[in-house]
Amino acid sequence: MRVPSWIRAHVAALRAVLVLTVLTGVAYPLLVTGLVQLPGLRDQASGSVLSQHGRAVGSSLIGQSFTDAHGRPLVQYFQSRPSAGGYDPTATGASNLGPESVVDTLRNPADEHDTGTPSLLTQVCARSLAVGRLEHVDSSRPYCTSTGVGAVLGVFRTHGDRGAVTRVVSLNQQCPAAPFLTRYHGVRVACARYGADYSHAVVTPVRGDAPTHPAVPPDAVTASGSGLDPQISTAYAELQAPRIARERHLAPATVRALIDRYTTGRALGFMGEPAVDVVELNHALDAKYPYRQ
C-alpha cells in the first residue's frame, strides 16, 4: 500500500523533530555543561556563589535586600536599589510602569487592608524622601511634593482642556492631606477623595523648584529591570559612605577605599557604566569590620 505523500511529510517532520531534539536539546546543552566544568569557568557556571565562614550567603551577581523584617533599611549596610520583586530570584522582573504613570489609585477608607496603588511618580518621590532622610541630604525632586508623593493636579476647565479653570484637585493627596499648593490659577486646590470622578480633569504634573540633578541619585529611586540588580551607581555608594563610616566607626577614607575595590569600571573603557557591587561590598564590610551595636 502506498502512503499518501502528505502523511509521509508529517512522519518525516516528526522524526526530524526527534533527531534535532537529541542533537540541540540534549547533546548540545550537556556538551556546554561539560565544557564549563573547566577550572576558571566552574564557579561562574554554578552561580558565582559568595561564602562566609564556609557557608553560602548569596551570589556576587544577585542583589539582596539589606533591610529588617519590616522592610526598614539596616543602617550598617549599603542599601541596594529598589526592586520590583523584593530581590526574590524566583520572581524576577520590573515594575513596567510607564513614563507618565503619575496618578495614584487612592486607598478605600472603608477597607482597612487597602493601601491603594501608587503611581511610578509617587514611588519615586517616596523613595527619594526615605533615602534623603536616611542619608541626611536634601530629598527634593522635580514633580514631587515635600511629603513624598507625585505633585500632580487635576485641572477642570470650562471647555475640556481649554477655558477658565473651574476646579483643581491634587490627585495624589488623599483627604484630609493638605495640598502641596494652595491656589492654582486663582482657584483653591482641593485634596482628592476616594471614589470621586476626576476623569474629566486635565492631569497636570507640577515641576516645582527642585534642582534638575537631585542629591539622591536616579538609581536610588528607580527599580531595575531584573529586580536582582546587585549594583548601584558610584554616586549612590558615595552618598551612603558617611553613614557606613559613622555606624561602623570607620574612617571615611577606609569606606571609600572599600567602595573603590568593589567598583567595576566600564568594560574596555566604554561598555556599560561604572557600578559598585553592593553584595560584595557588604560581604567585605562584615568580614573585615564586623558591626557592633
Added chain:
Amino acid sequence: MSATTAGILFVVSLVVALVLVHRPLGDHMYRVVTGTRHLRVERLAYRLIGVRADGEQTWSVYARSVLAFAAASILFLYLMLRLQHQLLLSLGMPAVAPAGAWNTAVSFVTNTNWQWYSGESTLGYLVQMAGLAVQNFVSAATGIAVAVALVRGFARRRTDELGNFWVDLVRITVRILLPIAVVGAVVLVAGGAVQNLSAGTDVHTIAGGTQHLTGGPVASQEVIKELGTNGGGFYNANSAHPYENPTAWTNWVEIFLILLIAFSLPRTFGRMVGDRRQGYAIVAAMAVLAIGSVVLINVAQGMHPGTVPSAVGGATEGTETRFGVLNSATFGAATTLTSTGAVDSFHDSYTALGGGITIGNMLLGEVAPGGVGSGLYGMLILAVLTVFLAGLMVGRTPEYLGKKIGAREVKLASLYFLTMPALVLVGTAAALATASGRAGILNFGAHGLSEVLYAFASSANNNGSAFAGLSVGSTWYETATGLAMLFGRFLPIVFVLALAGSLAGQSPVPESPGTLRTHQPLFVGMLVGVTVILVALTFLPALALGPLAEGVR
C-alpha cells in the same frame, strides 16, 4: 570619558565588529547552503529522518515540508508542556494549562518567543532545554532556509527546484548555529552566566534573610536565543537577569549575536545571485534604517523627556546599573529591529518616544536587519515592491536580478506585505473592543493603547518582546496572540516560497539600458523610502493615538 562618548563608542564598536565578521560568515553560509557534500552526522540525520538528501523540492513541496515540520514541532512542544510534571528535571513544576501551552508552543515554533509566563516559576529544565531551546535552533534554521529558497528563486533559471528543506534545516543547524552557539555559551559563562542542572541553592543572606539562588542550563539557551533572534528568556527578567547577562561586556556580546547572522546573510545572498554588489545594496538599506533607529532611541533615552524620567533625572526605571541607560537603549533597538524580543531593560518604562521607537522598529516589518532569514526575505520583498513602484513611474515592466516582476510576483509580494498590518491592526482593535482585551492593560490612557499595540506588533512580527505591563496570561490574549504569531509567521513564508517558485521558473531577461540598477545608492535610497513610507501610511494613525500622543505635548 563621558557617558555619551561611551555610548557612541559602544555603537561604533558593534558596527566595526559586524563589518569585520559579515564577510567570513556570509561566505561560510554561502558554502553551507550551496555545497554538495554531506557530513557524516548529517547523513545519519537524513537516514533517521527518512529523507533522500540529494532530491530537490518544488516550491509547494518545500512549503509543505516547512509547514509539516512546524506542525510536528508545535505538537511535540505542546505535549511536553502538558506533560511537564511527568518529565525529568521538572523541579516539581505542574503541567502547563492548555491555552498557555498552545501559546508557548506556537510562540517558540514561530521564532517569536512571546512569553506569558515566568520561566523560573513555570518551567522545568528539560522543557527549557529539550523543548524550547530546540525550537530556538530550528525555528532560526527554518527562517534562514526559507530566505535561501527565495534567493535560489532569483539565482536559478527555468527550473521548479528550490532545494531540499530537510537538507537546509539540518545543515544550517549543524554547520552554522551549533558551532557559534558552543563558543558563545562558553564566553557567556566566562562572564558569569550560569550553566548547570542544579535545582538551585537556598542561602541565608548577609542581612539574615533567605534567598533561593536559581540554577539551570542558562548559558546554552541564552546564546541561541540571541543568535537565532528568538528572545525567549530562561528567566522572566530575560537578558536583564544577571545570570543571563552578567556584565556590560556580555551585553555587548549578546547584541553582537543578535545582529550577527541577519547582517551577514546579504553577503550570502550577493554571492548566490553572482553579484556581491546586490548584497551590499540590501545590507546598506538595512544599515541606514538600523543606525537611524539606534541613534533616535539613544537620543530619546539619553535626553529622557517625560514626567517620571524628569523627576528621576534619567530613564533608569527598568534598567540595570551595569549596562546604563544608553547601552540598554541600543539593546532595545537591536532586539526590536530583529525579530529577537529579548530585553535587557523594560520597554514599558522607556520614555514615550523611546518606547515608540521600539514599536516602530517592529512595525517596519523587522527588515533592518530583521530576524535570521526573515529579515532578508522581508527586505527582498520590499525590493520587489520598490522596483515595481519604480517601474510604474517610468512605465515599463519592472525586473529585479534579471527576473521580470509581473502580476503574479507583485500579487504575492503585496499579500506578504499586507499580512502583518492586518494582523496588528485587527488584533489591536479586537483587544480594545472586548472587555477581556481591555482587562489586561496596566497603564492608563495613551500608554495603555501602546501596550496593546506593542503586543500585536510583537506577536504578528514574531518579535516576542513586550510592554510587559500588559497581563497576557489570560485565555483571551494567549489565544489571540497565538493566532497572530502563527499567521504572522507562516502566511508570509508561504507567499515567499510561492514567489520563489514563480521566479525560479523564469528565464532571465537580459539587462538593458532601461534596467534599474539595483546595486546603486539611488536604489538603496528608494528602498529605504518605500520601507518607511509604507509603514508610516499603514500605522501612523495607531502610533498617533499611542506613543505620539503620550510623548508629544
